[in-house]
Amino acid sequence: MTAHTEPAEGEARATARPPLVRELLLVAGLFLVYKLGRQLATGHTGEAIHNAHRVWDLERAVRLPGEGSVQSALLHGDTLVHLANTYYATVHFPATVAFLVWLYLRRPAHYVWARRVLATVTSAALVLPFVFPLAPPRMLAGTGLIDTARVYGPSVYGPPSSDHLSNQFAAMPSLHFGWALMVAVGLIAATRSRWRPLWLLHPLVTLLVIVGTANHYWLDAIVATAMLGIALALIHRPRLTVSTAGRGGAAPAPAEDKILVGAAR
DSSP: OHHHHHHHHHHHHHHHSOOHHHHHHHHHHHHHHHHHHHHHTOOOHHHHHHHHHHHHHHHHHTTOOOHHHHHHHHTTOHHHHHHHHHHHHHTHHHHHHHHHHHHHHHOHHHHHHHHHHHHHHHHHHHHHHHHSOBOOGGGOTTSOOOOHHHHHSOOSOOOTTTOOSOOTTBOSSOHHHHHHHHHHHHHHHHOOOTTGGGGGHHHHHHHHHHHHTTSOOHHHHHHHHHHHHHHHHHSOOOOOOHHHHHHHTSOOOOGGGGGGTGGGO
16 A cells, blocks of 8 residues: 555656746746736826725725824824834835745645645736726825825835836735735635734734735725635635644644645645
8 A cells, every 4th residue: 555655645746836937937827917007097197086985985984994094093102103114115025935945845735725825816816907907005195194105204105207117006905905815714714823824914914014004905805805816716625635734733634635645745
């Protein structure tokens, strides 16, 4: 039995981890599409401001908390608001890349699943600014919100009229939040540690940061969550394996998962 099992596990291991060069090109392409796609949806300033007023009024109509309350908490000290701006500017891409690299090396089957989910959400998110351009709350007059990155630094955006690297009128959905939530969901799904729910702190902090810095509305995060939920429903995750569960200290996975033992190593 052992002699027959080991080759099967070796085959599972070989097929579960995709070729590295191909994956580097795919992931690089995903980030490139993210940047270029948002840039293509520019030139809708008037409509974006109009939609911003509509979103703001809708949030007040359904009694969502005011974004200003989160910003007020950040503005209690220069250090806190500076940390929030730094988190917004520096964590988004590196955390997602680190997540994908770890899955690729340690949980190849989960890596393929996570990459597909992220690609699906990102592709869908790039369509929305074409049909619903949206200015962020920091650009909306009469809200009392300030552009914390411009005032306290660091800032990743220049004036909208001269910013050729990003589309500042693509606030909805918030891929900052959508990707952060997928990182947490993916790590919770791929591990068995009793502490794994703590990964949810990443999207929680991200949510408070994007709202408190006036870069996004609550609805931007809600829409991103809905899009991620649809992608997760359509793209089924692999089950954890016996060896993976054993390393995490949890109960072994069902017997039918043994075929993936090698893939999870």
